[in-house]
Amino acid sequence: MKKALPLLLLLFVFILPGCGSGSSNTCSYGGLTPNSSYLLVFDVGNGATQQVIAVSNPYGTIIIPRPVGAANCGSVTIILRLNSNVPLSASPSSIDLTSPPSTAAITGQSFDSTYGMPRVDYYDGNGYLVGSVYATSVSGSTSLTANVPDLSSAYSGNYQIRVTNKTSQGYYSHTVGTANVSAYGRDRLDSDGDGWYDDEDCDPNDPYRNTFCNDCPEDPTVIICP
Amino acid sequence: MSLIKGLRRRPLIAIATVLAFLVSAGIAVWYSSPLPAKASVEDKQHLQNQLRKGIGSEVRFAARPQQADEAVASAAEFIHWRSGLKLTDGFKKRLAKAESDVLNHKSPRITVSELTDDMTAAVVDRLATLTDKEIEEAAEASSDANDEVRSRANAKWGVMSKTDLILQAQAGREWSRHGNAGLQIGLRSMIEGEVNDRVSTLSALLPEQFGNVDSQGVTPTQALLIAYSVASDDPLTDSRSDIAQMLLEKRMDERQTRAQRKAEKNVSGRPYGPNGLLHPSAPNLFFTKSAFDKILNLSEGGKKQ
Numbered sequence: 282m283k284k285a286l287p288l289l290l291l292l293f294v295f296i297l298p299g300c301g302s303g304s305s306n307t308c309s310y311g312g313l314t315p316n317s318s319y320l321l322v323f324d325v326g327n328g329a330t331q332q333v334i335a336v337s338n339p340y341g342t343i344i345i346p347r348p349v350g351a352a353n354c355g356s357v358t359i360i361l362r363l364n365s366n367v368p369l370s371a372s373p374s375s376i377d378l379t380s381p382p383s384t385a386a387i388t389g390q391s392f393d394s395t396y397g398m399p400r401v402d403y404y405d406g407n408g409y410l411v412g413s414v415y416a417t418s419v420s421g422s423t424s425l426t427a428n429v430p431d432l433s434s435a436y437s438g439n440y441q442i443r444v445t446n447k448t449s450q451g452y453y454s455h456t457v458g459t460a461n462v463s464a465y466g467r468d469r470l471d472s473d474g475d476g477w478y479d480d481e482d483c484d485p486n487d488p489y490r491n492t493f494c495n496d497c498p499e500d501p502t503v504i505i506c507p
Numbered sequence: 508m509s510l511i512k513g514l515r516r517r518p519l520i521a522i523a524t525v526l527a528f529l530v531s532a533g534i535a536v537w538y539s540s541p542l543p544a545k546a547s548v549e550d551k552q553h554l555q556n557q558l559r560k561g562i563g564s565e566v567r568f569a570a571r572p573q574q575a576d577e578a579v580a581s582a583a584e585f586i587h588w589r590s591g592l593k594l595t596d597g598f599k600k601r602l603a604k605a606e607s608d609v610l611n612h613k614s615p616r617i618t619v620s621e622l623t624d625d626m627t628a629a630v631v632d633r634l635a636t637l638t639d640k641e642i643e644e645a646a647e648a649s650s651d652a653n654d655e656v657r658s659r660a661n662a663k664w665g666v667m668s669k670t671d672l673i674l675q676a677q678a679g680r681e682w683s684r685h686g687n688a689g690l691q692i693g694l695r696s697m698i699e700g701e702v703n704d705r706v707s708t709l710s711a712l713l714p715e716q717f718g719n720v721d722s723q724g725v726t727p728t729q730a731l732l733i734a735y736s737v738a739s740d741d742p743l744t745d746s747r748s749d750i751a752q753m754l755l756e757k758r759m760d761e762r763q764t765r766a767q768r769k770a771e772k773n774v775s776g777r778p779y780g781p782n783g784l785l786h787p788s789a790p791n792l793f794f795t796k797s798a799f800d801k802i803l804n805l806s807e808g809g810k811k812q
Binding site for chain 2: 334
């Protein structure tokens with residue numbers, strides 16, 4: 282039976298339309314550092330690229346869907362993403378959103394402008410990107426200055442500023458670390474009082490619709506065994 | 508030789524992809540895969556820590572019959588938080604009774620072989636009754652932002668488009684309706700591998716809760732958790748705060764804005780299950796009352812005496 286099974290399954294594969302295309306849509310890369318984050322940059326033609334972030338499994342392999350437009354799995358540049366996890370400090374460390382500063386200074390270590398100015402990303406307390414700028418100057422490797430991004434849509438709360446270096450491969454793949462700042466002066470609104478802030482509520486004016494506005498149930502919970 | 512092996516494996520991969528997703532809506536190994544010899548001691552230790560922080564601490568397994576209600580409640584809450592799948596009170600009550608009966612030695616444990624057989628039978632039965640609407644909903648719930656479906660979280664059996672998935676599910680349904688023996692054989696082999704992977708991993712790394720289950724069998728609550736893990740590709744690892752941090756870091760890595768998040772369709776906000784953020788799947792397709800009655804020996808108040 283063990284010998285028959287592969288043949289049996291092979292038969293099914295050819296019977297089913299599209300069966301054989303399943304694995305061909307997958308790209309697999311081995312020999313990588315186990316449990317590490319990689320940036321995969323695919324050539325999708327006409328000089329355009331598509332970037333994918335993936336983590337290698339414990340065996341040092343990454344298996345991902347082949348990006349739409351990528352001619353083949355070989356048209357890729359694989360870059361190990363580094364995170365130095367350096368604790369950084371920002372000045373000012375507290376921002377008045379009604380009158381934000383024009384620039385901020387960040388101190389720490391490992392800042393590197395050799396291949397391009399470091400990128401400075403501002404994230405809110407839930408990890409959403411609220412603004413991104415590039416450093417305007419780097420002093421040694423321990424401090425940098427950057428303009429403060431547009432925070433006109435930001436709300437009071439805690440924010441993280443993440444600094445990422447550009448590496449010799451031409452991509453921002455080396456995260457230096459993060460600094461914490463707080464912002465005040467503009468509290469988040471919940472116009473319909475449904476417990477979902479306007480900026481995360483798909484219908485800020487209807488208390489009965491919040492997370493699912495695309496004809497889906499309000500609660501994604503699936504009840505089994507009714 | 509390797510070419511021949513490759514050709515032989517390829518159909519298995521394809522069929523597994525088709526059946527795993529279209530029928531049981533996902534059968535998987537992710538972190539819970541048995542680690543090969545070359546995996547380091549550190550990897551095993553890491554996985555053990557992850558499991559302890561996940562199922563190991565969030566599910567309070569019963570050592571005595573009086574603890575059955577609490578065990579079932581914590582298992583239900585564990586599954587619900589991670590996938591959105593909710594057990595009804597009536598089902599929990601029956602499960603707790605079955606758990607209590609096993610701990611009282613009124614009913615035998617479910618052997619791994621029985622669990623495999625019953626899961627296979629449940630999947631084959633369910634496949635035959637799938638409607639086109641259910642297949643389309645399952646494909647939607649299992650697909651990512653690019654409308655692609657991974658056979659497993661790590662795509663080890665390949666990736667296919669939502670359209671291909673629907674076509675193949677419909678074909679699989681016809682096989683099942685015609686009582687195709689090959690379907691049952693192929694499915695059982697695949698499910699056996701998935702169940703055994705989980706049983707060996709859990710018994711080795713969480714011996715306090717799962718020790719000897721490979722030889723003595725599992726309780727109904729343990730069987731529920733294993734079936735859920737197989738169907739949703741949830742590795743049962745990590746605490747809620749770990750997962751929340753994981754999702755936050757994922758957002759930061761992807762540099763996602765709130766506007767992009769709001770524009771996403773049908774994202775549940777949960778890590779697993781329908782439209783899950785870490786791995787979307789549709790275990791609800793498979794998790795029906797009759798399937799659980801079959802898997803957990805719940806019919807007639809327990810069977811196989």
